[in-house]
Amino acid sequence: MKKVLIVETNVTRYQGTNDPTGLWLGEAAEFVDEMQQAQIAVDYVSPNGGFVPLDPRSMKYTDAATMAVYEDPDFINRALKNTLKPSQVDPDDYTAIYYTGGHGVMWDFPDNPELQAIALAIYQHGGYVTSVCHGIAGLLNIKDQTGQYLIAGKTITGFTATEELIAGKQRIVPFLNRERATAHGAIFSQHRFYREYAITDGQLITGQNPFSARAVARQLIAKL
Template identity: 65%
Template sequence: MKKALIVLTNETRYGETAEATGLWLGEATEFIEELENEGIEVDYVSPKGGFVPLDPRSMKYVDDSILSYYERPDFQKRALTNSLKPSDINPSDYFVIYYTGGHGVMWDFPNNHELQEIALSIYNDGGYITSVCHGIAGLLNIKDENDEYLIKGKKITGFTTSEEVLAGKKSIVPFLNEEVATKHGANFQKKRAYKEFAVYDQRLITGQNPFSPRAVAKLLIEEIK
């Protein structure tokens, strides 16, 4: 069976500020756990490859499951220390690409053409493009062979503007996911702030916030079964 490709950020801070950010840990581990329970293998890629920082705020919201993955030597090595570079990836090895969140992705996901090409290749081969929370930033600028935004006319979700306000980061982030998704023609869906929510449309599966990675995974598993 083909594998799942997990996309992680390399960004350590909010733009030019001195405030630390990075991967929101649970958004990776909770999705991965659901897939591994189904016998699905995963690989990890980041825009630059190598080191993946953790968003320190995410460590306040860990449970035994998240910590158990964090403590696994293989996760530490393959995800957090030696993530693959886009040039290492053969898209035909994967049936799904999953963009994780954490505010860092707002800087290194949206305009990474190598990752966009990988995602589009997986999608055009009948696979799935998925994301959670800020990970939607990786989908916003993907264009299809007709030079149309892939999200145009499709139901998607991601970290909302109201959630960005509640997080206290609206004035720091370089753009607002909800705003750009709507501008690019998506049918942006949302529910109450910080409540689990995921949506499926035409092999795009997206989750709203850090409480939604398992919901994304379960929708994916339902589809492939």
């Protein structure tokens, strides 16, 4: 079976501030835990490759399973210290791509042409393009070969304006996910804030918030 490619951020702070951000640990670790249980191999890539910072707030929302992944030397090495560069990735090796969240992704996911090309290639080969929470930022600007947005006409979800307001970041983020998604033709679906919610529409699988990583993983595993 082909592998799943996990995309993580290199952004260390909210742009224009000294407030730290980075990868939301659970959105990677919980997904990885599900993949491991299903015996599906994963690789890790980031826009710049190499080091991936952790959002310090995410360390407050861990459990035994999350910590077990976090403490795994393989995860430390490949997911946090030495992620692949997009130029090192062959899309043919993967059956799915999964965009993790954490606010940092809103700055380095949306306009990365290399990551977009990888995701589109996986999609065009019949694979799945998936995300959770702010990771939807990686999907928003992908266009197919005809110039159409990949999300156009698709039902997707991601971190909501209400959740952004509760998080206290509504005025800091460069855009709101729902506004950008609907502007690009998507049907944005959401449920109650900070509750698990994930949806599948064709080859797109998306989760609303940090509590939805396992739901995204399970829906992907069911497809694979």
